[in-house]
Amino acid sequence: MAITQARTMPGVLELLPLDQVAFQSMLDAIRRNFERFGFLAIETPVMEYSNVLLTKQGGETERQVYFVQSTGALQAAREGELPELALRFDLTVPLARYVAEHERELVFPFRRYQMQRVYRGERAQRGRFREFYQCDIDVIGKDQLSVRYDAEIPAVIYNVFRDLRIGDFTIQINNRKLMRGWLETLGIQGAPAQAAVLREVDKLDKRGAEAVRATLTGADFGLAADAASALLDFVAFRSTSLDAALARLDALGSGSEALEQGRAELREVLTLIRAFGVPESHFALNLSIARGLDYYTGTVYETTLNDHPQIGSICSGGRYENLAGHYTRSHLPGVGISIGATRLFWQLREAGLIGSGRSTVEALVAQLDEADLPRYLGLAGELRAAGINTEVILEAGKLARQFRYADRAGIRFVLLLGSEEIARDAVTVKDLRAATQETIARGEVAAHLRAALR
């Protein structure tokens, strides 16, 4: 019989059990902190109607979306017609659809978190995935939403990454209004031109100042040399403290309405972040943060690891003026952020900041004599009742093999209940990690393991 090669498509992350444990605990930490800040979980379907998902035609998204079709629909499909369904490529568009659809049943400001997989038909590349987890929080207001919520988001992010223990990080903050207002004073008018310039500026850390200068003064942009210099000088600013950030804002001088708005928002947001308990060492005003996505209108965020700049942004988001304009006439402003958990996990593992997890199986009851199986099951029952995850060897075999199994499966404790132990009403507990073993009274085994596992 021909053998089919067992393989996954490129761009998916499939983990061995102990790595899966590590990934799960990362997701658990994220969820715990989202909930701690009063966000509620929702889930939306993996598939959405294509016309809902692709509200803006002809963009990048259409190139990257996976369409879904049942066999019947495939056969009935007409030439040149898009399939009815598609896989979501982020969680923000489904959120917009969700809020618009359930607007009357939701309580505003609506604070939701969502941790689900999304799909993008990307060209396979290192550290880029076609199926990956996004962990999003957003606050959606009805008609209006205070800029104070813009300060709450970094507080959540601070708590998440502190919990993950992956080293020092900085939440970098900027404001699109401020940037647009400042670009106007440079003579760069109009949203598309400004967005294009900001996209280049956004690459500053990756490409370097001179490469960006060359692009800006090149044929596509045609910026004057002194304007480009002024711009590069301006966006080079990174605050080292809250006072330094506020002083920089004060020093901007007066400008357009957009600049004044952006400045006022940034002042309030930066000051309040401090009040939310985020240490000054962990957030900064960074005037080069722009974000590529064009729907951001105010505050924008990007988080980086201080000791691993090459990893890039591990979490990003911002403020948008109208979330669901494609689906409802209601005005729904919001602010949110997204953690790309799959990529983050992969990069942390590459950088050696995350190892394999520990098996969730805590104890293994060995089999010394098949006739004593009922005793083994009884012991396992007691341990489980005491909250210890316990497995029993059900197949007879050499003891050495049973130990090898425990070792390879990453199970820390092996319990022996043989004739000697039965006679003494005791259990021999071997700790494979410490390579020690002792014989303990039957009634104290659970408490002993609990203490050791703590």
Added chain:
RNA sequence: GUGGACGUAGCUCAGCUGGUUAGAGUCCCGGAUUGUGAUUCCGGAUGUCGGGGGUUCGAGUCCCCUCGUCCACCCCA
């Protein structure tokens, strides 16, 4: 979508200018008698050299096509 590199055991790779049955490490499996893993020792399994065609007495090695993978750009988590 544009441009560029690379395809040899499950994994990491060696194989000099074409020359016998294609190798190493690792991993996997088995053994080293009694109720003890990971360490040590011994033994074993595994490849249409990505696929197809061509040049040649002879191709893992040279040429063409094709498929696949990876990298950069675009974009983004």
